[in-house]
Amino acid sequence: MATLSNRLTVKKNLWPYLLIAPSLFIILLILGFPVFRLITLSFQKFGLEEIISGVPVWLGFENFRELLADPEFWVVLRRTFIFTFGMVAVSIIAGAWLAHLMVRMNSAIRWILNTTLILVWAMPALVGISVWKWMFSYEFSIITSTINRLGFDFAQRNWFTNTFSGFSIIGGIVAWGAVPFITISIYAALTQVPKELLEAAAIDGANPRQIFRAVIFPILLPIYVILISLSIIWDFQVFTQIWIVLDNRPPSEYYTMAIYAFEKSFGLSEYGMGAAIALLMIFSLLGVTWFYIRKMVQIGDSNA
Amino acid sequence: MHKRSSIFANISGVFAIVLMGFPVYWMVSTSLKKREEVISVDPRFLPSSLTLDNYRDAFAREGFATSLRNSIIVVLVTVVISLFLATFASVAIARTKFRGKKSFITSLLIVQMLPLSALIIPLFLLLTKLQLTNKLGGLAITYVAFILPFTIWTLRGFLANIPVDIEEAALVDGCTRTQAYRYVLLPLMAPGLVATAIFAFIQAWNEFLLAYIIMQSQDNLTLPVWLASFTTRTGTDWGPLMAASTVVAIPVVLFFSLIQKRIATGVTSGAVKG
Secondary structure, three states: OHHHHHHHOOOOOOHHHHHHHHHHHHHHHHHHHHHHHHHHHOOEEOOHHHHHHOOOEEOOOHHHHHHHHOHHHHHHHHHHHHHHHHHHHHHHHHHHHHHHHHOOOOHHHHHHHHHHHHHHHHOOHHHHHHHHHHHOOOOOOHHHHHHHHOOOOOOOOOOOOOHHHHHHHHHHHHHHHHHHHHHHHHHHHHHOOOHHHHHHHHHOOOOHHHHHHHHHHHHHHHHHHHHHHHHHHHHHOOOHHHHHHOOOOOOHHHOOHHHHHHHHHHHOOOHHHHHHHHHHHHHHHHHHOHHHHHHHHHHHHHHO | OOOOOOHHHHHHHHHHHHHHHHHHHHHHHHHOOOHHHHOOOOOOOOOOOOOOHHHHHHHHOOOHHHHHHHHHHHHHHHHHHHHHHHHHHHHHHHHOOOOOHHHHHHHHHHHOOOOHHHHHHHHHHHHHHOOOOOOHHHHHHHHHHHHHHHHHHHHHHHHHOOOHHHHHHHHHOOOOHHHHHHHHHHHHHHHHHHHHHHHHHHHHHHOOHHHHHHOOOHHHOOHHHHHHOOEEOOEEOHHHHHHHHHHHHHHHHHHHHHHHHHHHHHHHHHHHHO
């Protein structure tokens, strides 16, 4: 058998490299090179002039110096962190709460809830955003009119003049889209806790709380770590929700890192400055999700 | 793990169903309402009568046919190419040993975390330089790059569960290695290929930001960008927008229900068990 295995896994062979070469080429070209270019770009002055001439002006750390000295940058960074924290907290708490209650639901209700969650999960981002925008539209909002019917007087209301209510709605769209994935993942993990373990714990005289702490919680912990990390990664870079809800021209009070970088690059054609913002955005994200990345690298190791 | 149902859990469940389901209901019900009823300052939860006018208006709207065609082309090209390449790469990872494999796998995992809204700047400049903007091929190849890491990783998971012995048996029986892959391994991978194909389909069908930046001319819109075009400086055409949104969502909902289970466990189990 050894020789046969060797025929399948010959070591000094070009086969594996030929097999991964096309994928590697595309990934390096479309993802790898832009990462490298993002770094070089952030040290350059690169605008329309430079796109046409093709000759960038090297600035050293000038873009970063200018950014870090700009009070707006710090406002945007702080806003992005708060907004991300809010969305992650709401979607994880709501998702976990729902998943843990799902095991205690009547099977018909659980089935309908599960179907609803899948339906929401399947909604293309732009479809979901359009519907929410419609629900909170200025003139014909079902939400405003329902509130009015309950006896309040909101008349016609622009929900986005106030940034707090505006960000709450945008965060609501993001959380609404994220909760199904979180709930279903945690629920799947909960139902996969081996019965034998629970029975063994019960036989050994553990009460439900002890069972949760000693058996269920350790199994769920890695799932929570992954879900929280993924939520941070996704929510930190939220772009489309803000962009579409505010009609493709969000006012500066709505700038998050992603929008700020985008406006600098595509709005003002200051691609170098945009790249510097984007790079700082990646660094902030790396800092926050360091734990998760280390875990990913370990998985890569164990697979080799 | 299921316990006796509790009233509190059931009430929460109903509450969650209403809260999560309402936007979907509101989209479909608005799409079936008459125009006067859609743009009413006192909207009703139930349509008084049903009509398909909004669907007719949406289909008649400029750009529907072209953006539908564009979306289908981009999705098909993306799915075929990414699956084809991912099959090869995943066989290499799951079935062979080679130097640099560790770094390849690690970079596959890391690359999936890169924020698109940060990469879009150099990506746009790169595609401009390669003259790939405003070309369906340029958009498709970009999608392939973004989808490949996940598809390779998922297919690798499927392959890891197929015993090597089966291919070895085929080799004993006189197959060449290529034949063993083609006639033995590939059919066994079929369920994995279908699941990843659907995943790639959904990603490419739903994607907005890249298409919005790369495809700027009116003939090159994809469906999500077309949806965004319902809002102009003079306002939004809500009824037809809800009808169009429903139409764009339907294929995804259908495909999604097919692979939902696999994705739910796939994302987390791949990362936990490795």
